[in-house]
Amino acid sequence: MSNRRGRPESETGVLKGEASPARAASRKPRRRSHRAMVRAWRRHFLNDRPIDLTVCIANWNCRDMLRSCLQSLHDRPQGVRLETIVVDNASSDGAADMVAREFPEVVLLRNEANLGFARANNQAATRARGRYLFFLNNDTVIPRGALGRMVAYADVHPEAGIIGPRLRDSRGRTQVSYRQRPTMATLLHRTSLLRWTGMLRSAYRRYRRQDFNPGFTRPVEVLMGAAVLVPRPIFLECGGWDEEFAFGGEDLDLSARIGRRHQIVYHPEVEIVHYGRTSTRQHIGFVSSNMAIGFLRYLRKSGYRWPSLLFYKLIVTLDAPVQLIGKALQFGWRRLRGRHVKAR
Known part of the structure; x- marks a missing residue:
């Protein structure tokens, strides 16, 4: 007898070469290797x-x-x-x-x-x-x-x-x-x-x-x-x-x-x-301005009154151009030194 694809089939309906369901059920399961068990446990x-x-x-x-x-x-x-x-x-x-x-x-x-x-x-x-x-x-x-x-x-x-x-x-x-x-x-x-x-x-x-x-x-x-x-x-x-x-x-x-x-x-x-x-070196203006704002907020949360905060804000505002010029000069000097080093 053969199945629809023409493959030989036994009388029990199992393809030749395959184990019967009863034999497959009675077969002991293969033991997993020690390494596989360790990996699964881990x-x-x-x-x-x-x-x-x-x-x-x-x-x-x-x-x-x-x-x-x-x-x-x-x-x-x-x-x-x-x-x-x-x-x-x-x-x-x-x-x-x-x-x-x-x-x-x-x-x-x-x-x-x-x-x-x-x-x-x-x-x-x-x-x-x-x-x-x-x-x-x-x-x-x-x-x-x-x-x-x-x-x-x-x-x-x-x-x-x-x-x-x-x-x-x-x-x-x-x-x-x-x-x-x-x-x-x-x-x-x-x-x-x-x-x-x-x-x-x-x-x-x-x-x-x-x-x-x-x-x-x-x-x-x-x-x-x-x-x-x-x-x-x-x-x-x-x-x-x-x-x-x-x-x-x-x-x-x-x-x-x-x-x-x-x-x-x-x-x-x-x-x-x-x-x-x-980030400070890459974005000098953004960082400097936001740090000044952040420190002012910290002082306000720490209990300083408005006259002191106004004085702090005035000094920081006057100092901002000086800070930016100084940072720009410092950055330019570093770039210039870097070029000299590469040229050597």
Whole structure:
């Protein structure tokens, strides 16, 4: 007897060469290899584990630096289960497309306009699933295991509301990433007009904590926002980043609000490379103006009255042309030096 296709068929209706249903049912299932079982167990275990850390990165026109940052997270095991969220503020250099193409595992949020550092970080925090939020600048490189050590420290120090690592520049020098709460005197010292006089130098040095040894873990008043870990419940409790800050002063404000109820800890046993001021060098006018506005808002939230705020605004306004000319000359000198070096 044959079936419709002409293939020989036994009397039981089973094609010749095939096992009967009874024989197939009685056959013992093939044992999975040890490696396959380990892979399946590991995949199941990791999928069931909660995410320890969400890395939140706000980006604007820093494609190459962002690529290096994401590459360090991708290539160097961190010892924790993490997710990465990038919020792109309408970059014109193709940064968002680069993330989508080269890092498909990264959660990418695209804004149609530059919404600022604070708002972009809040967008990332809203989508985050991690127990901890790690707000990270795009001009950073993360060493192997650094984030695992940050989470391990946070797990045994629940009193810490913000934890910041030691930041080193590209030459290995320690950056001053912890500070005192700024006063109007310390912020006025940032203006060229008063910095040249040296009138407020001592107050500014106290603000920068230059009298402290940066090699020991300690509670501080303010942490630089380039790399900070915040437990997600504490972040939600404080209301997140103040979105009225466009660029500058938002890290001072976050430290002040969280610091009222929780410790702010500088933890130098974890080190991260921070190149620093990448966006500042590319967009001098935008950054300078928004930093002045941000510092003014911080002073107002800190309780300063309108006569003091008016005086601060007057000094900053008069100083703005001096700052822009100085930055332009500095930028031109660097470009000129770079050409001479290449010519050699």
